[in-house]
Amino acid sequence: MPGNVQSVERAAAILRLLADEDEPQALAQVASALGLAKPTAHGILRTLEDVGFVEQDVPNGPYRVAADLFHLGRGEKLDPNELRSLSMNWTDALAARTGESARVATFHRGRAEVAHHVFRADGGTQVLVTGSVVPLHASALGKVLLAYYPGAARTLLRQDLPALTTRTIIDRVALQRELAGIRDVGWAGSVGEVDPAVAGVAAPIRDRGGYVVAVVGIEGAIERVCDDRSRPRTALVTQVTRAGRAISRELGHGRDR
Amino acid sequence: MTVKLVAALDQGTTSTRCMLFDRQGRMVSIAQREHQQYYPHPGWVEHDAAEIWSIVRRIIPQALADAGVGAAEVVALGVTNQRETAVLWNRHTGVPVGRAIVWQDTRTTDVLADLATRIDPARVLARTGLPMANYFSAAKLRWMLDRNPAAAAAAAAGDLLFGTMDSWITWNLSGGPGRDGGGPGVHVTDVTNASRTMLMNLDTLDWDPELLAATAIPRAVLPEIRPTIGVVARTVDPVPGIAIGALIGDQQASLFGQTAFEAGEAKCTFGTGSFLLLNTGPEVIRSSHGLITTVAHKVAGEPAVYALEGSVAQAGGLVQWCRDNLGLIRSPAEIETLARSVPDNGGCYLVPAFSGLFAPYWDNMAQGVLVGLTSYVTKAHIARAVLEATAWQTHDVVDAMNADAGVAARSLAVDGGMTSDNLLMQTIADVLDIPVVRPMMAETVALGAAYAAGLAVGYWSDRQVLRRFWRKAGEWQPSMTAARREVELARWKHAVAAAQLWGQRPG
Numbered sequence: 001m002p003g004n005v006q007s008v009e010r011a012a013a014i015l016r017l018l019a020d021e022d023e024p025q026a027l028a029q030v031a032s033a034l035g036l037a038k039p040t041a042h043g044i045l046r047t048l049e050d051v052g053f054v055e056q057d058v059p060n061g062p063y064r065v066a067a068d069l070f071h072l073g074r075g076e077k078l079d080p081n082e083l084r085s086l087s088m089n090w091t092d093a094l095a096a097r098t099g100e101s102a103r104v105a106t107f108h109r110g111r112a113e114v115a116h117h118v119f120r121a122d123g124g125t126q127v128l129v130t131g132s133v134v135p136l137h138a139s140a141l142g143k144v145l146l147a148y149y150p151g152a153a154r155t156l157l158r159q160d161l162p163a164l165t166t167r168t169i170i171d172r173v174a175l176q177r178e179l180a181g182i183r184d185v186g187w188a189g190s191v192g193e194v195d196p197a198v199a200g201v202a203a204p205i206r207d208r209g210g211y212v213v214a215v216v217g218i219e220g221a222i223e224r225v226c227d228d229r230s231r232p233r234t235a236l237v238t239q240v241t242r243a244g245r246a247i248s249r250e251l252g253h254g255r256d257r
Numbered sequence: 258m259t260v261k262l263v264a265a266l267d268q269g270t271t272s273t274r275c276m277l278f279d280r281q282g283r284m285v286s287i288a289q290r291e292h293q294q295y296y297p298h299p300g301w302v303e304h305d306a307a308e309i310w311s312i313v314r315r316i317i318p319q320a321l322a323d324a325g326v327g328a329a330e331v332v333a334l335g336v337t338n339q340r341e342t343a344v345l346w347n348r349h350t351g352v353p354v355g356r357a358i359v360w361q362d363t364r365t366t367d368v369l370a371d372l373a374t375r376i377d378p379a380r381v382l383a384r385t386g387l388p389m390a391n392y393f394s395a396a397k398l399r400w401m402l403d404r405n406p407a408a409a410a411a412a413a414a415g416d417l418l419f420g421t422m423d424s425w426i427t428w429n430l431s432g433g434p435g436r437d438g439g440g441p442g443v444h445v446t447d448v449t450n451a452s453r454t455m456l457m458n459l460d461t462l463d464w465d466p467e468l469l470a471a472t473a474i475p476r477a478v479l480p481e482i483r484p485t486i487g488v489v490a491r492t493v494d495p496v497p498g499i500a501i502g503a504l505i506g507d508q509q510a511s512l513f514g515q516t517a518f519e520a521g522e523a524k525c526t527f528g529t530g531s532f533l534l535l536n537t538g539p540e541v542i543r544s545s546h547g548l549i550t551t552v553a554h555k556v557a558g559e560p561a562v563y564a565l566e567g568s569v570a571q572a573g574g575l576v577q578w579c580r581d582n583l584g585l586i587r588s589p590a591e592i593e594t595l596a597r598s599v600p601d602n603g604g605c606y607l608v609p610a611f612s613g614l615f616a617p618y619w620d621n622m623a624q625g626v627l628v629g630l631t632s633y634v635t636k637a638h639i640a641r642a643v644l645e646a647t648a649w650q651t652h653d654v655v656d657a658m659n660a661d662a663g664v665a666a667r668s669l670a671v672d673g674g675m676t677s678d679n680l681l682m683q684t685i686a687d688v689l690d691i692p693v694v695r696p697m698m699a700e701t702v703a704l705g706a707a708y709a710a711g712l713a714v715g716y717w718s719d720r721q722v723l724r725r726f727w728r729k730a731g732e733w734q735p736s737m738t739a740a741r742r743e744v745e746l747a748r749w750k751h752a753v754a755a756a757q758l759w760g761q762r763p764g
Contacts, residue, residue: 092697
């Protein structure tokens with residue numbers, strides 16, 4: 001059993017100090033109250049600010065405990081409207097690059113719900129499907145959520161898996177194998193599993209802490225999305241996984257400030 | 258073969274972003290950062306120009322690094338900016354004189370009243386296309402000089418430079434004061450930005466001697482007016498050697514980014530404010546319904562292209578206010594979540610006349626009102642009223658444009674960050690009773706600046722190439738009954754009248 005981690009202890013002390021004070025505390029006050037070197041206190045405060053536990057009104061101003069800290073564990077979920085706003089630029093670029101419609105979905109109220117939809121580029125009459133639900137076990141979007149999102153996977157255990165087409169995976173063991181494969185490669189494909197003529201590709205969106213909180217993907221006619229071996233085209237997969245990483249960065253994942 | 262990209266620097270009211278685009282007009286990388294807003298007194302809005310420049314210095318290298326390219330791979334940079342915001346700085350040191358006065362600021366009502374005794378407002382309108390409002394730069398610059406005699410003397414002696422954000426940033430990008438304080442920074446603006454100063458003559462596209470005399474603004478502080486599209490300088494800082502291929506005001510940039518190149522094409526952008534622009538071609542068209550006449554863009558050696566504009570001061574700015582000043586929401590996108598938690602506005606209406614009312618009312622005195630309050634009203638109803646205020650203000654400028662054009666628009670092309678708010682887009686379709694269409698690149702301000710800069714250096718051969726990049730990404734169909742629309746419109750108009758009446762308050 002190793003000893004306590006010093007920086008965690010110091011972070012906790014800083015949070016206690018800030019929570020006890022009525023007024024926001026300047027860096028110098030925090031450092032002297034806890035007997036820390038200023039650069040050490042600054043490093044910890046900056047990290048706490050990054051993870052959303054403390055905040056400042058102005059750069060270089062005094063620090064206080066952020067409201068977010070009091071919401072921990074109360075089921076605060078990523079707001080789908082927030083997600084749409086953060087992902088819009090990258091889903092536009094994804095739709096423009098692939099020529100297919102792009103969607104972002106989250107696990108919401110026990111279902112995979114579309115938070116954002118960008119039309120396919122080649123025109124034709126299309127209707128926004130934001131707010132609609134996609135099947136968890138059959139769509140590429142849904143399978144990514146199942147593969148990475150513990151909450152989504154739990155709902156699967158309680159339900160039958162309906163066959164939407166002859167290619168829908170309805171065997172639980174086969175589906176678990178499929179989900180493990182998705183986790184291995186970092187993306188999901190769905191070829192004729194929701195609609196016999198349609199294929200999709202999807203990749204995870206992660207938050208600052210690395211948790212998969214949403215999914216981005218494209219969908220289109222099988223003959224456009226897949227190669228002659230009925231596998232999603234590598235170039236499209238690359239675009240989708242790249243969009244997933246770019247949106248994750250907007251959510252703070254892998255960002256070094 | 259190395260990949261070549263084109264860059265846009267979009268210096269907006271709340272944030273600055275640098276975006277890189279490829280040859281198909283698709284975004285490759287984005288770096289952005291918000292800057293501090295200063296509200297020292299009611300109606301005053303200021304920015305720190307030095308902070309904005311330090312952000313520019315940081316995000317350009319960041320956007321290049323994210324795209325994995327160096328300056329040599331960037332064929333050109335287009336600068337686009339919040340318009341009208343006035344910056345005054347020392348040409349020898351590069352240090353700003355006080356804070357920049359932002360376009361939303363209303364401190365200059367007295368300056369304008371004084372100006373009206375020396376030049377007929379109708380004459381100002383005829384020469385500049387603009388009503389005498391706080392909105393435009395001239396009164397802001399006059400205020401800076403009036404309040405600071407030392408600055409006025411320095412300005413007269415030629416030691417100070419004035420500019421809108423495009424000028425400030427371009428001067429700094431091109432080297433600023435240099436090591437000896439003598440420059441290499443180029444002091445320029447473009448016709449679109451100059452057309453917002455209330456000092457440029459719309460016909461000559463040069464500073465108007467009569468307006469300079471009436472405002473007593475020394476010509477020496479003003480930048481040289483250049484065409485929109487054409488290389489003005491090469492960058493020295495923060496990365497050297499990129500051609501600055503275009504300077505263009507943000508709303509004109511989004512008109513360009515929507516590829517609304519021909520007379521009769523229009524767009525509405527939802528950013529801090531919202532701005533409806535209609536391309537009117539090479540002719541200066543005067544509005545009889547409260548729209549302003551502005552320059553859309555100009556290519557060197559070609560006639561300028563003009564536009565009619567319906568400017569609305571508060572759209573996304575109102576949502577930010579709900580976050581920053583009221584704490585109703587934690588992020589702008591949450592306004593939709595909150596608004597959707599109730600089916601209607603519960604009888605409350607908000608008129609966000611924080612900067613007076615712009616188009617089509619042009620009332621410098623009006624102030625914001627929230628009316629129709631009862632014990633029934635919750636913050637969710639207020640969130641609805643916030644979004645509806647943006648929709649109704651859009652209705653009012655579209656109405657004015659329809660009246661000026663003599664034909665009703667059949668759809669509205671929209672863009673800007675607020676188009677991610679689906680409830681707002683649906684509400685706009687409902688109150689206008691026409692479909693609302695979003696293009697595949699919602700950030701058309703940056704895209705338009707990139708298009709303009711790319712054209713300047715031959716990255717794209719002509720505008721027809723750009724037209725083919727336009728794609729419909731989303732569409733909202735109207736679904737409100739005519740009866741309901743009529744009732745809601747009448748109540749909105751009543752609320753606007755209340756905001757104007759409050760502007761006439763005693764004391």
